[in-house]
Amino acid sequence: MSKWIPLWLHKLGSPPTFYRFARTVRPWAMGLALLFGVIGLYGGLVLAPPDYQQGDAYRIIFIHVPSAWMSMFVYAMMGVSGFVALVWRIKLAEVVAMESAPIGAAFTFITLVTGSLWGKPMWGTWWTWDARLTSELVLLFLYLGVIGLYHAFEDRRQGARAASFLAIIGIINVPIVHYSVDWWNTLHQGTTVNLFGHSKMPWEMLWPLLAMTLATKFYYAASLCRRAGTDILALEGGKDWVREIAQAEAGR
Amino acid sequence: MSAPLPQACAAMLRRDLTLAWRRRGDLAMPVLYAVIVAVLFPFALGPDLALLQRIAGGVVLVTVLLAMLLALDGMFASDIEDGSLEQLVLAPQPLALMLGMKILAHWITTALPLLVIAPLLAGMLHLPLPAMPALLLALLLATPLLSLLGAVLVALTAGTRRSGMLLALMLLPLCVPVVIFAAGAVAAAQEGLPWFAPVAWLSAALVLAVVLSPLACAAALRIALDA
Amino acid sequence: MIALSHFLAMGGYAAYVWPAYAVFFAVLVTDNVAPRLRRRRILRELRERLARQSARARRPPSKP
Numbered sequence: 001m002s003k004w005i006p007l008w009l010h011k012l013g014s015p016p017t018f019y020r021f022a023r024t025v026r027p028w029a030m031g032l033a034l035l036f037g038v039i040g041l042y043g044g045l046v047l048a049p050p051d052y053q054q055g056d057a058y059r060i061i062f063i064h065v066p067s068a069w070m071s072m073f074v075y076a077m078m079g080v081s082g083f084v085a086l087v088w089r090i091k092l093a094e095v096v097a098m099e100s101a102p103i104g105a106a107f108t109f110i111t112l113v114t115g116s117l118w119g120k121p122m123w124g125t126w127w128t129w130d131a132r133l134t135s136e137l138v139l140l141f142l143y144l145g146v147i148g149l150y151h152a153f154e155d156r157r158q159g160a161r162a163a164s165f166l167a168i169i170g171i172i173n174v175p176i177v178h179y180s181v182d183w184w185n186t187l188h189q190g191t192t193v194n195l196f197g198h199s200k201m202p203w204e205m206l207w208p209l210l211a212m213t214l215a216t217k218f219y220y221a222a223s224l225c226r227r228a229g230t231d232i233l234a235l236e237g238g239k240d241w242v243r244e245i246a247q248a249e250a251g252r
Numbered sequence: 253m254s255a256p257l258p259q260a261c262a263a264m265l266r267r268d269l270t271l272a273w274r275r276r277g278d279l280a281m282p283v284l285y286a287v288i289v290a291v292l293f294p295f296a297l298g299p300d301l302a303l304l305q306r307i308a309g310g311v312v313l314v315t316v317l318l319a320m321l322l323a324l325d326g327m328f329a330s331d332i333e334d335g336s337l338e339q340l341v342l343a344p345q346p347l348a349l350m351l352g353m354k355i356l357a358h359w360i361t362t363a364l365p366l367l368v369i370a371p372l373l374a375g376m377l378h379l380p381l382p383a384m385p386a387l388l389l390a391l392l393l394a395t396p397l398l399s400l401l402g403a404v405l406v407a408l409t410a411g412t413r414r415s416g417m418l419l420a421l422m423l424l425p426l427c428v429p430v431v432i433f434a435a436g437a438v439a440a441a442q443e444g445l446p447w448f449a450p451v452a453w454l455s456a457a458l459v460l461a462v463v464l465s466p467l468a469c470a471a472a473l474r475i476a477l478d479a
Numbered sequence: 480m481i482a483l484s485h486f487l488a489m490g491g492y493a494a495y496v497w498p499a500y501a502v503f504f505a506v507l508v509t510d511n512v513a514p515r516l517r518r519r520r521i522l523r524e525l526r527e528r529l530a531r532q533s534a535r536a537r538r539p540p541s542k543p
Contacts, residue, residue, distance in 0.1 A: 045486075057489075117502075145422040148421055154412075162411070184432045233525075237521070250526055
């Protein structure tokens with residue numbers, strides 16, 4: 001047993017095995033994402049009662065908060081696999097780190113836009129220089145920097161390693177930005193916005209939120225499988241097993 | 253046979269300063285840029301004294317930062333072109349220390365002239381005199397910090413086609429805290445509040461960066477040049 | 480019918496809630512379609528390369 005798991009992980013590290021694994025996992029992950037998404041959206045948009053303060057506007061929470069969590073979760077995943085890629089030079093870790101970046105950037109973008117759409121009716125402004133919002137914006141710039149650096153290199157594996165290094169620097173940077181903007185806000189004493197006025201959420205609002213959180217997690221797994229599989233095909237273009245796939249899909 | 257460390261460091265510094273001196277026209281570029289930007293602000297906002305006084309510290313800080321960004325791109329450029337950076341990577345002396353010397357030389361040649369004209373720019377924007385020491389001290393701490401942070405990013409892009417835009421995108425998240433604390437010190441001094449805390453934070457960050465940044469820079473360069 | 484229009488009105492916040500959901504789905508659909516297109520392009524280019532190689536292999540080496 002103790003030997004079996006490392007062996008399986010080792011095998012998974014080989015591109016053809018991972019490709020097949022990703023192809024098998026993806027439909028399941030996508031199915032679960034859709035299932036939890038439908039349940040969560042039905043619960044959030046239809047079943048949950050309107051908020052006593054915010055009316056129906058609070059329903060943006062069911063996509064805003066899961067996206068915000070995902071924007072940080074995906075960054076952590078990117079940092080960890082980037083670290084693995086730098087230390088052990090595993091090709092698959094490079095692929096996972098670099099293919100996570102666009103998904104994370106997408107979730108960060110969603111968070112910023114939905115937060116701004118939520119902020120307009122609630123605080124009367126699209127944007128405020130609060131620590132949370134500024135950190136999220138900085139996170140988007142970090143994602144864009146990582147993607148940009150990755151594509152600036154001619155050699156893709158070298159680009160992946162350089163961008164992984166940048167991602168790790170970013171992990172240190174985000175808490176510093178959060179802290180310094182907090183300090184800055186107390187200095188300027190601007191409009192202090194209480195983002196989450198009531199922390200105790202009734203159960204009928206909480207369970208759709210949890211369902212949506214699960215949905216976004218599964219969505220990330222599915223999207224990562226698709227992206228990583230595609231990227232492996234591009235990296236391994238000269239190998240026989242990729243040629244077979246190319247010929248098999250010629251008719252389609 | 254390798255030279256002892258202090259001599260190697262001195263030779264590195266002397267070489268970079270000599271090279272910079274031979275192209276002193278390039279050195280004037282960031283200074284000229286900062287002057288132009290600072291001069292344009294009053295024209296754009298009007299010569300209202302109170303308004304200019306309020307924004308002077310921030311404008312000078314951002315101007316100096318942008319001028320440094322302009323020069324950052326060229327930190328290792330000529331060394332990559334003539335291959336001396338690869339020689340440096342292979343040299344027996346510790347790479348981090350040598351890169352630290354290069355960063356120091358770069359700071360002396362680009363940031364020091366900016367520091368000299370910063371009081372002039374601040375004076376043109378009517379920064380109140382009591383805030384001037386805070387501004388100078390903040391700049392004195394913030395500019396080496398930016399050089400050190402920028403050097404890591406420049407090293408990361410060493411193997412790529414030159415792209416200043418990418419460098420700016422990568423530097424923005426890193427320089428947000430630096431700008432906040434530097435501008436915070438100036439703002440606090442202007443309002444007559446104690447401005448020791450932000451300066452202390454900047455100094456702490458600078459000490460950390462002096463130790464860590466050359467090491468990170470060396471690691472980044474090894475990644476970017478490893479073919 | 481009234482229930483549906485009541486639902487779509489979102490208590491007067493329809494102008495904020497629905498665009499937020501539209502952005503959410505638009506971005507995720509884009510994130511899904513982009514790798515599909517990339518995969519198709521990669522495989523097509525690979526097939527073209529293979530076709531060129533086999534054509535070159537079949538042709539006898541000719542003198543320039």
